Each structure stands twice: as structure tokens, then as C-alpha cells.
Amino acid sequence: MTLANVALDVMREALARRFILAIFVAIGLGLLTVALALDLEVVQGTLAASRLFGQRLQGTAIIPVDVALRKLFGILVYLFFYNGVVLGVVASSQIAVSLLAPGRVELLLSLPVRRAELVIGTYLGVLLIALLATAAGVGGLSLVLFYKTHVVTAAPLAAAIAGLIGFGAVYSVMLLATALVRSPSLASATGLGVLALGAAASDRATFLSLFDAGWVRRAVEIAVAPLPRFHLLAEAGARAAEAGQGWPGDTLPLLGSTLAFALAGVAAAVFVIGRKDY
């Protein structure tokens, strides 16, 4: 119950800062732009023409509408994943800093809220905001595409799953950084750094081949070993969206690895906050 209260407090904090409102206005404007700019001409189950801002998106070839949309969904998953995580990192960097502000953290701990509940509740609250924003974006896009093409698909859900799991892993490290040093800039930089490093090191063999064989490569290998393979996560989401048959079952180790990293980040933040002298 205390966890839920802390998570709701995070929501209230975000609302008070008009943070959620700004995100939803941005999502709404984006959807409106797509709805007005994208012109899809569907004839007998095929996409005869598609235009964005009046320019043809495809050649003159007539292709089945679901095939065309699958390609579109694949691109959208990558856009959603990277843009969504970066937007989330920038927008959420202040939240944990506010909750852990001198005076406020002491007040929360005296309610009484345990330190682990404070950290986990904050984490869940931020994830809840991310979930609402993702649902609004993906749901709205699905409606726009349904209006344009009359095709119903659960494919955008893949973007939501990939984005949320990815953001969860990144935000756990941001929470740890905030627990160590109460700075929104440092939290943002840490989050973006982990995202960039995780994405770049997704293909471990290729990434490690960039370093000289020897102790340097070994050290880098150990350092990046627990990092989530963010690009593979986005790729799995794109594959799921393109296939339109749900999340691929063979990527469960990838999902498990990312979730375990997120839990490790939260556990580390709990450990650090537990040793703080409030």
C-alpha cells in the first residue's frame, strides 16, 4: 500500500509540475500531424498510394496494405523506442531529485515510509507515467491508422513493450545516480550514457572487436557484460510489429536480461539510499 502511495505521490509531483500535461500535449500534436499529413489510398486490400506532406512515400507499385503497414510499424517501433526513452530520460530526471530533496525525504521517512519503499515506489511511479504516455501514443496512432486503412492490428503493442522495458532499465540507473548524487543533470547524462552504450554494445562480438585484444578488451567486456542490449530490444519489437503475431518467444532471454538489469539498478539504489544518513 505504501508503495502505491509513493507512486501516486510521484504522479502528483509530475502533475504539479505540468510535466504529464506537456508530454500528452506533445503526443497529441504528434498524432494530429500524422493524421493530417499521412494520406493512404487503400483499394481492394492494397495500398495504391501513400503520401506524407503531399510527397509519395512509395514508388508507383501497388502493395498489400498490411505489408505496407508492417514496414511502417517496424520503423515506428524504432522511432518510439529511441525517441520515447530519450524523452523519458530528459522528462523524468527531476522527479527522484525532488522526492529526495532535503526536508522532503526526511518527512517521507517519518510518515513512516521505509527507504526501500521510497525508492521502489518512486521507480514504479515513473514507470506508471511512462506507461500512460506510451498507451496514449500507441493507442492514438492505432486509431489514426485504423481510420486511414481500416486495418486493426496489435502491432503497436510491440513498440510499447520494447519502449517500456527499455525505459525501465535506463531509469533504474538514473535512480541509482540520483541516490548517489542528487543532480538531475547527472541523472540525465547517466541515463543517456547507458542507453547509448547499451545500444552500441548490443552486438557484443562486433563491439568488442573495436578494442585491441588483451586486457583492454577484457576490461570492456566485463564492464558492458550486464548492460541491456537496447538495440536488439528495439529490433525484437520491430520484428514483432512486422510479423503482427505477438512478441517473438525466442527473445525471452533478452527480455529477462533487461529486466534483471533494471532490478539490479533498483536494488543498488535501495542499497545506496539505505546507507545514507537522513
Added chain:
Amino acid sequence: MDRSRYLVLGLLVLFIGAAIWLGRCDDARRRAALRADGGPVGKPVVYPRQQRSHSRRHVTRTPPEPPAAGGIPRRSSDPVRALERAALANDGGGAIFVEVNAIRHSPIVEKMLRCRGAEALEGMAEMKQQLGIDPLEDLDRIAVSDQVFAVSGLFDELKLPAELGVPNRVADGADLFRVAEPAGSGPTAAEPVHYLALVDNSLLISGDDEQQVRAAIDRAQGRAAAQPLRIEGSEGEIYGKVGREFIGALFAGARDPMAQRLREVVQGGLVRMTVDEQVALSLDVEAIDRQTADDLARAVAGAFAALRTEAARSGRDDVADLLEQARVDPRADGTFALDVAVPGDMLLRGMGCDSEGRPLDQRSGLPSSSTASSSNQ
């Protein structure tokens, strides 16, 4: 540190360990997936129009060139071009060419022969005994136009039926037979209705009109001009250009409203087909106007979309994948391009064979036990 801190520390180590282990499991899975053969699903089809060149599998035996008589070679120096010239009249009707020998030695037909070879070879042996030539090896190419039907190959040993009678030598190396239909079956009783010519022992030409067959002989031997066939890119194993006359002749007896409509609106086209592990077709269709071309293209694309949906629904992923790559591209000049492929496995299954060319057991759908044991030996 109290117990809860040890617990958190333990969880932290556990989660990091899990993240590393699961990540490595995923790496191993991806490496295994990369090593594994993905099969036909997902492989991009290269259509004839996308191929710059195509190496044909010509394996026809080439006989020694006979001595020239009277300055004119008895055998055409280039039987490939002789067939093209014979079929391509100057009226723009066009012709379709089939590389019989190349198709015979294509991977898919090799598998078919391996699977159903006994049945096929039985008929071929009988034909060889009667005609003196091996249809599987001695036939090279076939050409079909609205005027003549022509076959090129190695016909030195060809035994023509005695019913053909004595030929009329119409040119050096060219014999023309008049084929009389049985009394009562032709326009008038015993009237010759068909002509067959053997040219330079390497080309057979047949047709219903004597003048057209004679003209084809003249073109084949270089005495008359032929319309050159120009095709950009790869020709493939079946190729050619067809004109309105050819299409009219093709659908002449058709009563189907769709066929009649096609006869009305299609003016011509270019056909290219390759036969490898799969059969891929590139078609350029010329309609009577741009609107008709657009309508036809949309109808064909809609049919492909419906077929692909049905294939995906029934679990035939290879068919769905190839139909997904099918393309219909209407152009501004009243033509549209069509690319489509049929998976070789589907053709083999239709003949009761598996993808390796082994007969399937009709009841279980698995390779029959006798074939499996013989292949193991």
C-alpha cells in the same frame, strides 16, 4: 549492516548475474539462428527484370558442322538465332521462346525427374524409339508465334512418320511436308491443313498456312528479314514479346468473360521467366490506355493480396512470403509491370515429392520408406 542490507546486496549480485547470464544466452541463441539455414522463407526473390545476365544451362550436344554445298551451309551456323528468326515475322505479332533444355537441367526439374523419373522416362523411352530422338536431351528450344510453332534441337536421328509422305524440297536443307488430316476432319475431305518443315536437321517448323511456314524457313536460313527481339536484362528460360495478334490467337476460342475482356484491353507484353529453385515471372503488360492499365494492375494486386492472406491463414508461409514479394507497378505510359514467383517446394509437393525430390508417401506425407532407405545406401 543489518540483515536487510545484506539481502539487498545479495539481490543486487543475483540480478547482475542473471542479467549477464541471460544476455549470454541470447547471444548464443542469435549465433545459432545465424548459423541455421533460414529456408526459403524471407529470402528475397530476384526477378528476371532485376537480373543483368542469366547463364543458361545449354547442354545440347553439338554435332560437327557438315561440309558446305554450293556455298550455302547446310546447317544454320547459329541454331539459336535461326529459331528466333523463324518465329519472329515482321508483322509485330511477337513470339514466346521456351528454353526446353535449360529447363530440363534446372534444379527444380532435376528434382522432379529424380522423384517421378521412372514414370517420365518410360514415356520418353517410347518416344525415343518411335522418333529416334531423346526429348529430354535432343530438344533445345521451342518457339510459339501466332503464325508458326518451331522447335530447335539435334534432329540428325529424327525418324519422321511414313504418313507424312515425300517432302517437297523448298530450299537447300529445307524439306516441307504436307500433313493431310483424316478425311472429313478438315474444311474439305483430304485437304491438306497442316505443314511441317525440317530445316538443316536442326529446326522443325509447323503451321497451318503454307506461305507462313515457307516465310519462316526463309527467315531461318537468312533469305528474308526478321524482326529482331530486343529484351533488356535477363531473358530467362521462357521469354518473348507478344503483340495484339498473338493475344487474339491465344484467346481465340475462349468463352470465359475474363479472357474475352483481356483480349479486348491488352495490346501486348513482354514475358520473362526464370526456372531455378523457384519459378519467377516478370511481365510487362501493355493495355489500350492508362486508365485500363491502372484498373488491371489494381485488380491483379488485389488478387495477389487475397491469395497471400489465404496462404498465410492456411500456414503456407513460403507461398505467403513469395506473394508478399510480388509486385504490381502501373506506369504512366499505359503499361504495368508484374513480378511474381512460385516456390519450387510447392510445385514439388503438387507432384507428390518432398523438397529434396523424394516421393512422398501419399498417406503420411513423409518421404516413402523405400526411397529413404535407398538414399541412405
